[in-house]
Amino acid sequence: MSEASNSAASREAALLGDAAQYSFRARMDKKTNEGPVFERGKDSVVWDVTGKEYLDFNSGQMCSALGHNHPIITAAIKGACDTLLHAHSSHYNVKEIELASRLGQIMPKPLQKSLFGESGADANEMAMMIARKYTGGFEIASPHISFHGLSDATRAVTFSGWHAGHGHLPGGTYAIVAPYCYRCPLNQTFPSCKFACLKVSFDLLDAQTTGKPAAVITEPLFSAGGVIEPPPGWLKELQQLCHQRDMLLIVDEEQTGLGKLGQMFGFESEGIVPDIVTVAKHFGGGVGISAVTTTAEIEDKVVREGYAATHSHANDPLICAAGTASLDVIAQDNVIDRARRIGAHMRARLEALQQRYEMIGDVRGRGQLTGVELVRDRQGKEPATDEGRAIGKYCFDNGLIFSLRRGGSVLRFVPPATTTPDQIDAAMDLIGKAIEQTAPKRNITPGASFN
Ligand SMILES: Cc1ncc(COP(=O)(O)O)c(C=O)c1O
Numbered sequence: 001m002s003e004a005s006n007s008a009a010s011r012e013a014a015l016l017g018d019a020a021q022y023s024f025r026a027r028m029d030k031k032t033n034e035g036p037v038f039e040r041g042k043d044s045v046v047w048d049v050t051g052k053e054y055l056d057f058n059s060g061q062m063c064s065a066l067g068h069n070h071p072i073i074t075a076a077i078k079g080a081c082d083t084l085l086h087a088h089s090s091h092y093n094v095k096e097i098e099l100a101s102r103l104g105q106i107m108p109k110p111l112q113k114s115l116f117g118e119s120g121a122d123a124n125e126m127a128m129m130i131a132r133k134y135t136g137g138f139e140i141a142s143p144h145i146s147f148h149g150l151s152d153a154t155r156a157v158t159f160s161g162w163h164a165g166h167g168h169l170p171g172g173t174y175a176i177v178a179p180y181c182y183r184c185p186l187n188q189t190f191p192s193c194k195f196a197c198l199k200v201s202f203d204l205l206d207a208q209t210t211g212k213p214a215a216v217i218t219e220p221l222f223s224a225g226g227v228i229e230p231p232p233g234w235l236k237e238l239q240q241l242c243h244q245r246d247m248l249l250i251v252d253e254e255q256t257g258l259g260k261l262g263q264m265f266g267f268e269s270e271g272i273v274p275d276i277v278t279v280a281k282h283f284g285g286g287v288g289i290s291a292v293t294t295t296a297e298i299e300d301k302v303v304r305e306g307y308a309a310t311h312s313h314a315n316d317p318l319i320c321a322a323g324t325a326s327l328d329v330i331a332q333d334n335v336i337d338r339a340r341r342i343g344a345h346m347r348a349r350l351e352a353l354q355q356r357y358e359m360i361g362d363v364r365g366r367g368q369l370t371g372v373e374l375v376r377d378r379q380g381k382e383p384a385t386d387e388g389r390a391i392g393k394y395c396f397d398n399g400l401i402f403s404l405r406r407g408g409s410v411l412r413f414v415p416p417a418t419t420t421p422d423q424i425d426a427a428m429d430l431i432g433k434a435i436e437q438t439a440p441k442r443n444i445t446p447g448a449s450f451n
Contacts, residue, residue, distance in 0.1 A: 008050040012037055015049060028150075028162070029403070041068030043418035046401070055427055057402040057415045062223075065260050065282035065368060066329045067418035073285030076325035080318040087317055089310040095320035102327050103291055106264060108273045113299040114291045116314045116323070120254040120280035121149025123290035124217065126309045127276045128153060130294060131215035131248040133302040139213045141205055143178035144185075145225030148217055148252055157217055160225040160405075174208060176201030178222065179230040182362050182373060183381065190231040198234070202241050215248040215276075220266030223255040226410040227371025229364050235270040248298075254280035254290065255369070259330045259417070262340035262367030285329060287322035338417045339367035345421055346370050346413060349428035357435050359384055365413075372411040383409035390438035391431070400430050 012035050020033045036048035046056045046068060059065040066073070080095070087093040096116065104112040117123040132138050142148065142157040149155065150162060156169040163169070177197040181190050188196045205213070220235055222228040239249045251274035256266035258279055267274055275298065280290035313319065329335065347363055350372055354360040361375035374384035374391075388408035395402065403412045411431075415424065 005050070012049050043067045043069075044416045044420075044423055052399065054396075054399045054401050055415075055423055057400060057413045057419075057427055059282070059368075059414045059416045060286065062255060062281045062414050063284070063288075064286045065414060065416055066285050066326060066333070066335065067416045068286065070285050070325075070329055070418075072329045072332065073287070073322055073325045076321040077287065077318065080321045084317045086313065087315060089312065089315045093315060093317050093320070095317035095324065096315040099291075099320040099323045099327075102324055103279075103293060106327065107277065107293050108265075108268075110295040110297070111273060111277060111293045113296055114293040115309065116320065117280075117290040117292070118288045118311055118314055118319070119149070120252075120278070120290050121151040121154045122311060122314075123254065123278040123280055123292050124148045124157075124250075124252055125151055125153045127250045127252075127278050127292045127294075128157070128215065128217065129309060130276060130292065130298065130302050130307065131250060133305055133307045134298050135214045135246060135248060137212035137214035137247070138172045139174065139205075139209055140172065140215050140217060141174040141176045141201070141213075142217045143219075143222065143225075144175040145178040145180060145222045145228055146217070146219060146252075147222075147224035147255075148219075160222070172212075174205060176205065176216070178225065178228065179234045180222075180226075180228050181231055182228075182364075195234060195237050198237055198241060202245075206245075213245050213247045215250050216242050217250040217252055219252050219256060220270070221256050221261065221366060221369065223369060223412070224405060226373065226406040227365050227369060227412050229366065233270070235267060236272050239272050239274070248275035250274065250276040250278065252278050254278055254283075256366075258283055258326070259335035260339055260368045260414070262336055262343055264336065266366070283326055284319060284322045285326040287319050289319040289323045291323070333417060335417045336367075342415055342417070342419055342424065343367040343370060345424050346415070346428065349424065350431075353428070353432055353435070356432075357439075359387060359435065359439060368414055368417065370413045371405070372413075373406075374409050374411070383407065384439075385409045387439050391434040394434040394437055395430055398430055398434075400427050 015037045025031050038046050039049045040047045046054050100114045103114045128140055140157055144159040147160045148158050153170055156173040159175045177185055177200055179197050186196050242249045251267050253265050276294045278292050350363045354363055358378055359374050361378055362373040365371050374388045376382040376384050385408040388404055392404045405412050
């Protein structure tokens with residue numbers, strides 16, 4: 001070992017020693033104290049303290065989907081350092097008004113009034129409180145593969161996991177049957193099912209309600225639940241069923257909004273306008289900021305009735321400047337276009353792999369967000385969780401980061417918008433190699449079954 005790599009290794013060991021002693025391991029996907037320890041990032045690449053380079057097809061925690069340390073974002077942050085970092089949230093500040101105006105112009109009408117938070121969870125909490133105040137109800141439902149955050153209020157409507165060991169959660173929340181067509185919980189097939197999942201869900205909700213329904217909160221494409229795409233018309237039908245009961249529809253676009261899917265918002269392709277929309281993740285380009293946007297009518301009613309919500313830093317010029325800069329990046333870098341091209345390239349490569357490996361049961365997603373569902377055989381569709389975890393580990397060890405969902409059987413990719421065709425090819429070559437290395441006996445020709 002050279003002197004430099006020796007000292008990098010001992011630096012990493014020292015950091016991990018401190019982490020073992022001082023860091024609270026409440027992380028979602030990993031409880032151990034092993035490395036890597038990340039230090040730098042640029043565009044689609046991150047480096048750990050030993051200098052090892054990784055292709056980041058998870059965009060950090062999806063928050064760097066515009067590219068790590070984008071110069072437009074870092075310039076906005078530097079600008080705030082020269083003017084005003086923090087401001088009282090009961091007074092307006094320039095950056096906050098600029099951001100609310102820009103967001104209001106991007107949202108479809110009549111969505112126009114925005115307030116800000118610092119995380120996805122707090123924006124969803126505010127959205128749910130707005131719906132409760134507006135409708136006078138309190139009951140909130142969400143599909144059973146949803147993820148809306150890990151605060152108490154949002155964990156109660158997060159059904160893709162993370163409930164066990166966390167009771168008592170707030171009451172008045174219900175799971176509805178998600179439109180997971182690849183594994184329909186009702187054994188139906190779209191379109192002959194005629195949205196049986198929604199019919200059953202609302203029959204159950206109607207049976208359980210205390211007469212105080214407030215809202216359904218949903219992602220337009222379920223990310224943490226396994227990159228699951230609802231069938232066309234599902235969101236529209238859901239909104240109609242909500243409105244028939246005077247419930248609002250909250251669409252959580254924190255993972256899917258602002259260009260990442262190759263469209264500004266995921267709900268656009270359904271031709272609907274939700275009552276409330278939340279954004280977070282790459283809004284801010286890597287800085288913690290989120291927003292809730294609703295109509296002037298809803299805003300006016302809840303404010304007249306005393307609605308107040310904020311956090312000490314929620315309107316800070318620093319994060320609002322980053323928020324506006326992220327909207328600049330989306331426009332200037334043609335992120336919508338790039339997301340489409342990245343998604344098409346990635347899914348074409350994955351579909352080619354699907355021709356070779358029976359293990360790849362399904363390839364799906366939109367724009368930058370892509371999922372691959374692994375199965376032990378395509379008929380039985382037994383989830384290939386161990387195999388997925390082995391593929392994830394092989395790729396990670398070889399410098400490719402992505403995340404595993406559904407216990408490991410879904411590989412989820414969110415490469416930043418800066419990702420080049422060569423980087424996609426390198427990542428997909430590695431995935432092919434990982435399948436060969438981890439499940440060589442499952443390498444088949446099309447139509448054959450496993451040996
Ligand atoms: C759809 C969705 N909503 C909400 C959240 C929670 O956001 P945060 O972790 O910033 O609280 C996430 C995070 O992954 C998410 O994917």
